[in-house]
Amino acid sequence: xxQHRHPGAPGRAGAVPALPELPEATVARLPEYLRALHAIAExxxxxxxxxxxxxxxxxxxxxxxxxLSHLGSYGTRGVxxxxxxxxxxxxxxxxxxxxxxxxxxxxxxxxxxxxGYDGFASRGFRIAALLxxxxxxxxxEINGLVVRHVDELAxxxxxESISIGVxxxxxxxxxxxxxxxxxxxxxxxxxxxxxxxxxxxxxxVRKVDxxxxxxxxxxxxxxxxxxxxxxxxxxxxxxxxxIGT
Amino acid sequence: xxQHRHPGAPGRAGAVPALPELPEATVARLPEYLRALHAIAExxxxxxxxxxxxxxxxxxxxxxxxxLSHLGSYGTRGVxxxxxxxxxxxxxxxxxxxxxxxxxxxxxxxxxxxxGYDGFASRGFRIAALLxxxxxxxxxEINGLVVRHVDELAxxxxxESISIGVxxxxxxxxxxxxxxxxxxxxxxxxxxxxxxxxxxxxxxVRKVDxxxxxxxxxxxxxxxxxxxxxxxxxxxxxxxxxIGT
DNA sequence: TAGATTGTTAATCGATTAACAATC
DNA sequence: TAGATTGTTAATCGATTAACAATC
Numbered sequence: 001x002x003q004h005r006h007p008g009a010p011g012r013a014g015a016v017p018a019l020p021e022l023p024e025a026t027v028a029r030l031p032e033y034l035r036a037l038h039a040i041a042e043x044x045x046x047x048x049x050x051x052x053x054x055x056x057x058x059x060x061x062x063x064x065x066x067x068l069s070h071l072g073s074y075g076t077r078g079v080x081x082x083x084x085x086x087x088x089x090x091x092x093x094x095x096x097x098x099x100x101x102x103x104x105x106x107x108x109x110x111x112x113x114x115x116g117y118d119g120f121a122s123r124g125f126r127i128a129a130l131l132x133x134x135x136x137x138x139x140x141e142i143n144g145l146v147v148r149h150v151d152e153l154a155x156x157x158x159x160e161s162i163s164i165g166v167x168x169x170x171x172x173x174x175x176x177x178x179x180x181x182x183x184x185x186x187x188x189x190x191x192x193x194x195x196x197x198x199x200x201x202x203x204x205v206r207k208v209d210x211x212x213x214x215x216x217x218x219x220x221x222x223x224x225x226x227x228x229x230x231x232x233x234x235x236x237x238x239x240x241x242x243i244g245t
Numbered sequence: 246x247x248q249h250r251h252p253g254a255p256g257r258a259g260a261v262p263a264l265p266e267l268p269e270a271t272v273a274r275l276p277e278y279l280r281a282l283h284a285i286a287e288x289x290x291x292x293x294x295x296x297x298x299x300x301x302x303x304x305x306x307x308x309x310x311x312x313l314s315h316l317g318s319y320g321t322r323g324v325x326x327x328x329x330x331x332x333x334x335x336x337x338x339x340x341x342x343x344x345x346x347x348x349x350x351x352x353x354x355x356x357x358x359x360x361g362y363d364g365f366a367s368r369g370f371r372i373a374a375l376l377x378x379x380x381x382x383x384x385x386e387i388n389g390l391v392v393r394h395v396d397e398l399a400x401x402x403x404x405e406s407i408s409i410g411v412x413x414x415x416x417x418x419x420x421x422x423x424x425x426x427x428x429x430x431x432x433x434x435x436x437x438x439x440x441x442x443x444x445x446x447x448x449x450v451r452k453v454d455x456x457x458x459x460x461x462x463x464x465x466x467x468x469x470x471x472x473x474x475x476x477x478x479x480x481x482x483x484x485x486x487x488i489g490t
Numbered sequence: 491t492a493g494a495t496t497g498t499t500a501a502t503c504g505a506t507t508a509a510c511a512a513t514c
Numbered sequence: 515t516a517g518a519t520t521g522t523t524a525a526t527c528g529a530t531t532a533a534c535a536a537t538c
Contacts, residue, residue: 022464025505031460035439049519058441061519062507069521077520078514094460095467102459113358114455119439123456124463164462187469188462194280194364196303204465206458210359211368213451214347215276215339217409217433218369219267220449222340224432270529294495306495307531314497322496323538 022093026067032057033064034090035123041083049080091124101128103162103186105177106169107137107147110192114168115142128160133173150180157184164188171195178205267338271312277302278309279335280368286328294325336369346373348407348431350422351414352382352392355437359413360387373405378418395425402429409433416440423450 036056040048050068054061068074068081074089075081091097102125104114114120115130130142131150140147148156156162165181167174167189174193181189182203191197191207199205281301285293295313299306313319313326319334320326336342347370349359359365360375375387376395385392393401401407410426412419412434419438426434427448436442436452444450 023505027464028457028461030464031454031457032441034460035457036441050521051519056441060507062509063505065519065521066506073521075520076514077512078518080519093464093467095463095470096460100459100463100466109361110358113355116354117455119454119456120459123460125456125459163466164459188466190458190462196277196281196301202469204462206462208453208455208458209276209280209364210362210453211364211370212273212276212280213435213453214345214365214370214409215279215341215368216273217435217449217451218340218345219272219275219338221345221408221433222338224447225340268528295497296495305531307533308529310495310497311530318497320496321538322536323494325495 022070026070029057029059029063029067030090030094032059033067034087034094037083037087037090041087046083047076047080048083048086050075053081096124099124099126100163101126101160102164102166103129103131103153103156103160103181104166104168105131105150105153105181106167106173106193107132107140107142108168108170111168112142114166114192115145125164128162129156131156133169133177150177153180154184157186162186164190166190166192167197168192267315271315274302274304274308274312275335275339277304278312279332279339279341282328282332282335286332291328292321292325293328293331295320298326341369344369344371345408346371346405347409347411348374348376348398348401348405348426349411349413350376350395350398350426351412351418351438352377352385352387353413353415356413357387359411359437360390370409373407374401376401378414378422395422398425399429402431407431409435411435411437412442413437 033053036053037048040053040056048056050061050065054064057064065075068086071089071093074086102120104111104127107115107130111130111132115127120127127143127145130145130147131153132138132147133150135149137147138149162184163186165178165186165188167177167181169177171193174191174195175197178189178191178197178199182199187203189197189199189203189205191205192209194209194211197205197207278298281298282293285298285301293301295306295310299309302309310320313331316334316338319331347365349356349372352360352375356375356377360372365372372388372390375390375392376398377383377392378395380394382392383394407429408431410423410431410433412422412426414422416438419436419440420442423434423436423442423444427444432448434442434444434448434450436450437454439454439456442450442452
């Protein structure tokens with residue numbers, strides 16, 4: 001679900017260097033390709049075929065080639081893709097050439113874990129600030145960062161040039177936090193609270209809801225159980241799904 | 246990305262009570278509707294219009310009605326949907342009428358948080374077992390559960406009738422854990438490790454990768470920055486996206 | 491009956507896929 | 515040249531959306 005509209009280029013016919021249009025589904029897969037490419041680079045391979053990269057990323061090779069073709073032509077027919085070059089290209093498209101600073105609001109159970117998650121640092125992000133509304137949590141040190149009160153958000157956002165806000169508060173607090181983030185100029189939010197956020201146009205919100213993932217699995221589990229109970233027995237079923245597509 | 250194929254009904258023409266075919270995109274939204282319905286129920290409303298429910302769930306009403314129409318006709322023209330009835334229906338379709346038991350493998354940073362996450366219990370899931378490969382972690386008590394060694398998985402799976410496995414290990418350990426889960430009969434896996442799992446047909450895997458979510462936001466942030474830098478100025482941009490669709 | 495709202499239709503859009511010509 | 519593999523085409527599929535007839 002996304003409601004992106006990107007009019008190629010407003011005004012001034014001819015003068016505007018149109019941004020490369022990327023389908024949302026492609027954007028969502030680029031990070032997976034990037035991860036796979038890093039893994040391949042570590043094994044020492046300098047090139048990789050679309051087939052090889054597709055396998056490592058869990059997609060089919062036609063989709064991979066189609067996706068990469070949106071970035072331009074960085075492969076060599078008969079040979080494959082230069083691993084280092086492709087990493088560069090994807091990182092550049094995703095805007096990962098600069099390290100992005102993240103403010104994490106809500107240092108409860110989940111917030112704690114996120115604050116300590118090393119997968120962020122290793123992939124281009126820096127948790128630059130931890131905030132919480134609970135005064136008893138302010139001052140606590142987590143992973144070398146001191147928790148500050150959420151009211152300091154405006155100051156923190158400027159000091160740390162925050163690029164992305166992560167909400168890990170309970171659901172009832174999430175909308176207010178989102179409003180505060182928007183008010184200080186944050187235009188990208190990752191929301192772990194199980195609720196819908198309303199934000200102005202131009203602000204991107206992505207949502208991760210752990211219970212929803214389990215419920216989707218529950219559906220398939222339920223259906224598989226029904227199928228095996230059927231006289232026909234086991235029908236052919238499924239394999240893998242990924243999220244965020 | 247999903248590769249589901251569900252041949253309506255194998256064999257025995259006419260005799261098989263075909264399962265209601267649900268589009269994957271619809272399945273992925275049902276849990277969100279369910280959450281919204283619970284919220285509405287708490288405010289005391291007994292019915293809700295497609296418009297009202299759609300707003301609460303962050304989708305448009307046409308999509309909501311289309312989705313619900315796949316479940317059958319549980320609305321009343323001119324009136325709306327009976328909240329309690331619709332909750333029942335969706336829970337039944339998702340297989341949530343029975344509480345499902347979850348085994349969580351890997352009690353590091355993230356695993357700890359997941360073990361303590363109350364959003365699971367309140368939405369039909371019970372963390373029934375915690376496992377880890379690290380002997381120094383075995384025996385630790387988290388949230389009233391004692392961590393057991395992952396080698397005990399087979400026994401635990403039977404004892405607790407595990408329905409879903411959650412992998413929260415480092416990436417290099419994830420495939421082996423998946424293999425073990427599959428070996429003891431688990432057919433639904435939620436994977437938090439940043440890697441692709443290979444599993445046999447009939448096993449469903451969903452993946453949550455926190456860094457990937459940030460990278461997708463980074464892309465949009467990057468593009469917004471480029472747009473504002475353009476002579477044309479601010480182009481109309483986007484609003485909200487959800488994940489797992 | 492008049493007003494409201496569903497369930498469904500049909501058009502549109504975007505994503506996937508297989509196949510293959512281009513080309514290293 | 516022969517073999518390999520990309521980049522692109524075109525067909526297919528599934529999801530979204532607006533509009534409205536059905537009906538409470």
